[in-house]
Amino acid sequence: MNFRSVYCLLFVCFALFCRQSIAQPATRQLSLQEVITLAQEQSTEAKRVETSRENSYWKWRSFRSGYLPQLSLQGTLPDFSRTITPVTQPDGNIEFRPVSYNNSDLGLTLSQVISPTGGRVFVTSLMQRFDDFDRSQTRYNSNPAIIGLEQPLFAYNSLSWTKRIEPLLFEESKKQFVEDREQIAVRATELYFDLLLAQVNQSIASKNLANNDTLYKVAQEKYQLGRLSKNDLLQLRLAVLNADLAQAQAALDEQTAALALNNYIGIKDQYRINLLVPEAIPMVDILPELALTEAKKNRKESISFRRRLLEAESQVAKAHGDNGLNASLFASFGLTDRGETFSDIYRQPDNQQRARIGFSMPILDWGRQRSITKVAELNAQLVEYTVSQEETNFEQAVITQVNQYNMLRNRIKTTAEADAIAAERYQIAKNTYLIGRISITDLNIASAEKDQARRAYIASLSEFWEAFYSLRQLTLYDFEKQLAIVAETPLTK
Template sequence: MDMNRLRIQLFCLLLLWAGGLSLSYTHAQAPMTIEQALDIAEENNPDLKAAKLNLERYQHNLVAQRASLKSRFSLDLNPVNYSKSRRFDNRLSQWYTNETLNTSGTFMVSQPILMTDGEISLINTFGWQDNKSTVEGRDNRNRAFSNDLYLRLNQPIFTYNRRKMELQQIEFDYENAGIRYALQRLNTERSITNQFYAVYMAQNNLSISKEELENTKQSFDIIQNKVEADLSAREELYQAELNLANAQSAVEERIVSLENAKDQLKQTLGMALDDDVEVTVEIDVSPVAIDLVQAVQSGLNSRMEIRQREIDIELAELQMIRTKSLNEFRGDISLSVGIIGDHEKFGSMYDNPTQNPRVAISFAVPIFDWGEKKARVKAQKVAQTIAKLEQENLQIDIELDVRQTWRRLENLRTQIDIAEKSVRNAQLTYDINLTRYREGDLTGMEINQFQTQLSNRKIAYAQALINYKIELLNLKILTLYDFENEQPIVPVREWTGTKY
């Protein structure tokens, strides 16, 4: 039996040494606070990085669209154009040979008009040509410079402003991307907080299990001395050995749970799984007076999801305008005025200029579309109704979530008080019964039950504190209001000078 006890003790020491070795790297690391974890996730979390890149993409689209509304400058060059062909002149009913060599360039400045969806352009075409025609053996030749300068206006009529609507569409997309990024930040904060507290709880459970192991080892030493002094039955020593083995097994299980919780946290933070991490947090739960009416009103006024539904409604309105434009009656007006001059000498091109006004009006008149436009308009009206219903349902869901979270917080405050008293009572009960155990009034199985009760009470108290902090965070996210510091929160950061 002495050899068995020795083997058990050596086995326990080896397991403790292995557990300490597995945590040695953890203790070598500086503990991470929850603020540091959120900063790491800001740079490394995959979902948050994707949302940020998506926001950046829409921002570039918006910059490009606004740039397209400014004046555009272009230059088209045709350095050399040579051709020689045999043609038939219908007016004179004879064939002739034409040989042409020319060079030209066109410079254009165009300015889109956002208010009317039109475009005004200043165009200048300068060129030189050497043109030769041979008719029945006679040569006609012209070498001259030419310049055509004119101002042109293109304006669609009887239709919607496509350019303005396209800008609105991109602005809505950009705002929506900003909201999704802000929501992803809040969701990431919630996920990290939950997993951070999970690691903290696993560390706390491991600490409690180690404390339980020390108490069980103390009980084992007590009963071992009593058995050796023939003051207790040897069966009590067997039970003590079993309690000690179970306590050591509990420590090993807690170590496994801690490592698994760390891996989950590292994955969310975007860290390498080989990195080690240890968390530290001060859970100071002080009563927070929260007014339910204020919480609900803050949620309805501040939640970004409501703005998303408003954007959906506005986008549906834009889509209705596009739908109604199917097979529409529309027109286009093109006006231009300018002068053109030509001469063999460059400086004399405008000695005898010619005005060249142009006017063009065109219409597109639909006749019959077999009811396509009417059906599509009805479908879009249904889509608008759905968007409005989703907005109304979202407001109801927000109010329900705030109410339920507020009730859970009130209940958790009571549970914390009860759990704190339970820990205090369990500790006093254990201390009293440990004395009885030393005096031989309790068996090893009975003192183990009191030890387990104490450990469970400590775990329940820590979990109650964490549950309260998590629910308080949930309420902050639901209402976008920090009730601990009594100030609204704005999860929207400045993005290159634009708030989204």
């Protein structure tokens, strides 16, 4: 009997434990830095940023490969035709005769662009075979080696301009990747404090409900003894009902905020998150001059400004080059031969030369060339003015953010002290009310001030940390470590 009793007791305890585990999911405690790390590593936004980074990298690789030697193989194997073709006779008549032939060709070309001039040099080798099936004839033609040059004259050199602009675009993309990661930190901080404030409100609501319920029970005893008025008793009962409604709303707000944070940082596990209050703030005074210097050095804006001015200059150069005298030079020198067999075409090849200069120049365009050039010049001037204004706005944004950070850091000490004083004052007011020395109105005022001070402290922490990470994003500089923020994992593939 003793064994059965112990067994039954253990079974009941195990069942209750399992029921409690199912009813109440496990709690995971997270700090602000842990949430930011999770968001930067596994969130959907982090994956999008990483994909964008890889995209920019491969665009850069594609650009660089275009300036390296290119080896290509081209050909037609086969080009068979069987048809009836009109043939002009010596007397001028037309006769339709059946023809059946195959024409195949194969070529290997090595080319290299010349970015300073916009031209291209190439070396190619060609071979052609012609089969006439009606007459059972086979002919070969070849160019064993041809060296050539294609060079635009007086034209817009896109190769040269692209070689100056593309490296800036790639540097921008690397800066953009770091900025996007810091923006993830800013957004994660916002969601962190949304949930933290919701949890604080839930805690306040639970404590208020418990306190009001205790006070109401005490008040009922005083009322029965005739030591409390009906009005005060009803006021306490109303406070209990309001506290119950506030707790239900706080629980809903906490669930909503938790869902938003979990979805953003990519947490799929079913457990409750308990956030820590990040009270240890960086004790770093930030000078506006330092922040502005680092922002200009680290952010993509300085590169972007230069790149946009270069693009505007490029469009002006294109307008001048495309609307004036355009000429092109083509020259080639090589070997050529023909024969009835494959070996015949490589025995004693003849020289082959070719040279061509073509040009075009507008004579009468009714002011079209001048209009296009003027539009490009005005657009370049507009870009210059826009960039100048954006530089001013950027500097102002950095200085404003620094001032806000320093102000919020100093404000935290005040709100923290107010929170402690309000909590202590409420406890004194509660004890004083229980012995009947203050009214319920004074107690409610102390309770409201306690809750307001607690929320104000959490709000000041939220504003400070958001300003801290916003300043990091705006400068790409870690003021605690006094180092520039760079990508932790360089992309090398």
